[in-house]
Amino acid sequence: GEQVEQRPPHLSVREGDSAVITCTYTDPNSYYFFWYKQEPGASLQLLMKVFSSTEINEGQGFTVLLNKKDKRLSLNLTAAHPGDSAAYFCAVSVNSNNRIFFGDGTQLVVKP
């Protein structure tokens, strides 16, 4: 079945720096991709959903890149600020929303 590997598990950056989190997946039939943000003590909040047809996806303060050839999904937070400090999870769906496969998460700390 699908396997999703997320790196790094922990990431610390200074305010204003960029932060990059990457996930690799194994199933070439993966079709939908998600990034979720989890603030301390809170639930998961959807940041972005990405379709396999779109390689570059712009959000507010971040960019999601999808490289289907390398089976890699990345979240790039540009000019991170302390409010971005949270756990981030990627998730991959293999053409069925009943099972989505999560990465193990990245704990991001943005220091002022």
Place this chain on the structure above:
Amino acid sequence: AQTIHQWPVAEIKAVGSPLSLGCTIKGKSSPNLYWYWQATGGTLQQLFYSITVGQVESVVQLNLSASRPKDDQFILSTEKLLLSHSGFYLCAWSGHLNQDTQYFGPGTRLLVL
């Protein structure tokens, strides 16, 4: 707009005691519903999903069971808690289409002593 509510917010329970966690969705007819468990340290594990009333599929059981007694309700339970059941339990919903996103509830924090 859809809202998802979980109860209780938090529980402290003794090993061997029973447990029942609830999840209710409002504003969405016939949703797909899901239970996840998040261990301390953060990894997420999908436990169950349900696409219709009375029908529940197990992904990983962890000595837990789930039921869907109503269209808008999903229950997670066990007769005997283990220490390993401690963690954060998240309910999620989605539509039925393959591309539909899963949206998460606020979660229930469980500590088993």
